[in-house]
Amino acid sequence: MEFETVRQGDILRINVLAERIDAACAIQFKDRMRELCGTEPARVVLDLQQVDFLDSSGLGAVVAAMKLLGKDRRLELAGLSSKVSKVFRLTRMDSVFTIHNSADAAMNSNASAA
Amino acid sequence: MTPVDVPPGKAVGPSECAVSDGIPRQPTPEDMPIKVSHALTRVVGSTPEDVRATLKRVAEDLGRLGVSESDREAVEVVLAECMNNVVEHAYCENPNGEFELKLCLTQESLFCRVEDRGKPMPGLAIPTGDQHDLSVDLDELPEGGFGWFLIRELTQDLNYSREADRNSLSFNISLGQSE
Numbered sequence: 001m002e003f004e005t006v007r008q009g010d011i012l013r014i015n016v017l018a019e020r021i022d023a024a025c026a027i028q029f030k031d032r033m034r035e036l037c038g039t040e041p042a043r044v045v046l047d048l049q050q051v052d053f054l055d056s057s058g059l060g061a062v063v064a065a066m067k068l069l070g071k072d073r074r075l076e077l078a079g080l081s082s083k084v085s086k087v088f089r090l091t092r093m094d095s096v097f098t099i100h101n102s103a104d105a106a107m108n109s110n111a112s113a114a
Numbered sequence: 115m116t117p118v119d120v121p122p123g124k125a126v127g128p129s130e131c132a133v134s135d136g137i138p139r140q141p142t143p144e145d146m147p148i149k150v151s152h153a154l155t156r157v158v159g160s161t162p163e164d165v166r167a168t169l170k171r172v173a174e175d176l177g178r179l180g181v182s183e184s185d186r187e188a189v190e191v192v193l194a195e196c197m198n199n200v201v202e203h204a205y206c207e208n209p210n211g212e213f214e215l216k217l218c219l220t221q222e223s224l225f226c227r228v229e230d231r232g233k234p235m236p237g238l239a240i241p242t243g244d245q246h247d248l249s250v251d252l253d254e255l256p257e258g259g260f261g262w263f264l265i266r267e268l269t270q271d272l273n274y275s276r277e278a279d280r281n282s283l284s285f286n287i288s289l290g291q292s293e
Contacts, residue, residue: 023198024162053169055194056260064257071252083187090191090267091260096248 001028005036012037013103015047021058029058033065042073047103049079054087063093078103152179152219158197160211160232165197168215179219185289188268189224192287195261196228204232204281223270227284234276240283 002017014036021029037044046062048054054062066075078100080088088094100106154175158168172193173186181189197215205211213230235241243262248255266272269285276282 020166022162022166022194023202024166053190053194055191055198056258056264057198059260060257063255067253067255067257082184083190086187087191087260087264090264092245092248096255 001025001032003032003036007041008107010041011043011045011107012041013045013047013107015049015103016051018051020053021048021051021061022053022055023057026057026061029061030064030068033061034068037065037069037073040073043076044069044073045076045078045100045103045106047078047106048081048084049103051084052081054084056087056091059087059091059093063096066097074098076100076106078106151221154217156215158213158215159209160201160205160207160213160230161209162198162201165194165201168197169194172215172217176219176224181219181224181289185224185287189226189287192265192268192285193226195265196226196283199261200228200230200232200281203235204230206233221289223289224287225284226287227282229280229282231279232281234281235274238274238276240272240274 004015004017006013006015014033016029018025046065062075062077069075076098077088079102080099085094088097088099100109156168156172158164169190173190176186176189177183193215197213200213201207201211204213211230211232213228213232216227216229218225241262243259243264243266245263246256246259265285269287272283272285274281274283
């Protein structure tokens with residue numbers, strides 16, 4: 001599972017270069033997120049623009065990644081496809097995450113939303 | 115004669131869909147306002163990779179048959195959860211199992227049946243799949259248990275039966291009802 005990371009100021013942007021976050025790769029996703037997020041910075045933006053599909057295992061892995069960051073850091077999501085969006089909306093998980101239309105929008109948004 | 119473009123041996127005729135042994139008695143074609151227009155069966159290995167490949171193929175097939183993108187999204191979400199459950203719970207992640215996915219497409223709905231020979235569902239019942247309480251502390255947020263909730267949200271006529279060594283889960287997904 002491939003990722004691309006960009007550090008910009010106090011934001012870490014993680015671009016998921018996979019079409020799917022599903023049962024076949026959920027554990028790998030969680031492990032890689034732990035490595036990539038490290039211990040800082042406070043804001044992590046997960047760019048899902050290239051992710052076409054996410055199942056409940058994938059959703060669980062994204063939630064797990066947010067929990068790994070702890071209370072003093074934040075995982076924000078960006079670039080959700082309509083399919084991915086549907087899963088977040090139906091499970092009401094869209095109320096738990098800050099979700100941006102695009103990673104660029106996320107990078108430009110003020111952290112005061114916290 | 116079926117217009118579905120699927121590999122030899124994987125497709126079944128519409129009659130299989132309408133009168134197959136385990137399926138609840140259905141009216142004869144003359145009584146039905148909508149005829150079964152397409153049917154297909156896929157044999158799926160019990161690994162997450164097999165599930166992934168099957169989902170892609172089914173989405174392609176349904177796209178060719180004119181099912182809208184929004185409907186295909188719902189179908190993919192539901193079938194992913196059902197098949198993942200079979201791999202994870204019925205076969206306990208043993209990769210040597212096999213199960214069948216049967217689909218019957220009409221203009222108004224997609225009838226689906228998933229049949230496996232794995233372990234029965236606990237209590238021989240479909241899990242309730244309740245909505246999680248999300249107004250909890252970060253470290254108490256659920257990381258699983260969304261699957262049955264999604265299936266119940268997106269399907270109708272959900273039914274489970276266990277006969278001999280076989281699990282059978284069936285349901286309908288309404289088409290053209292997009293949000």
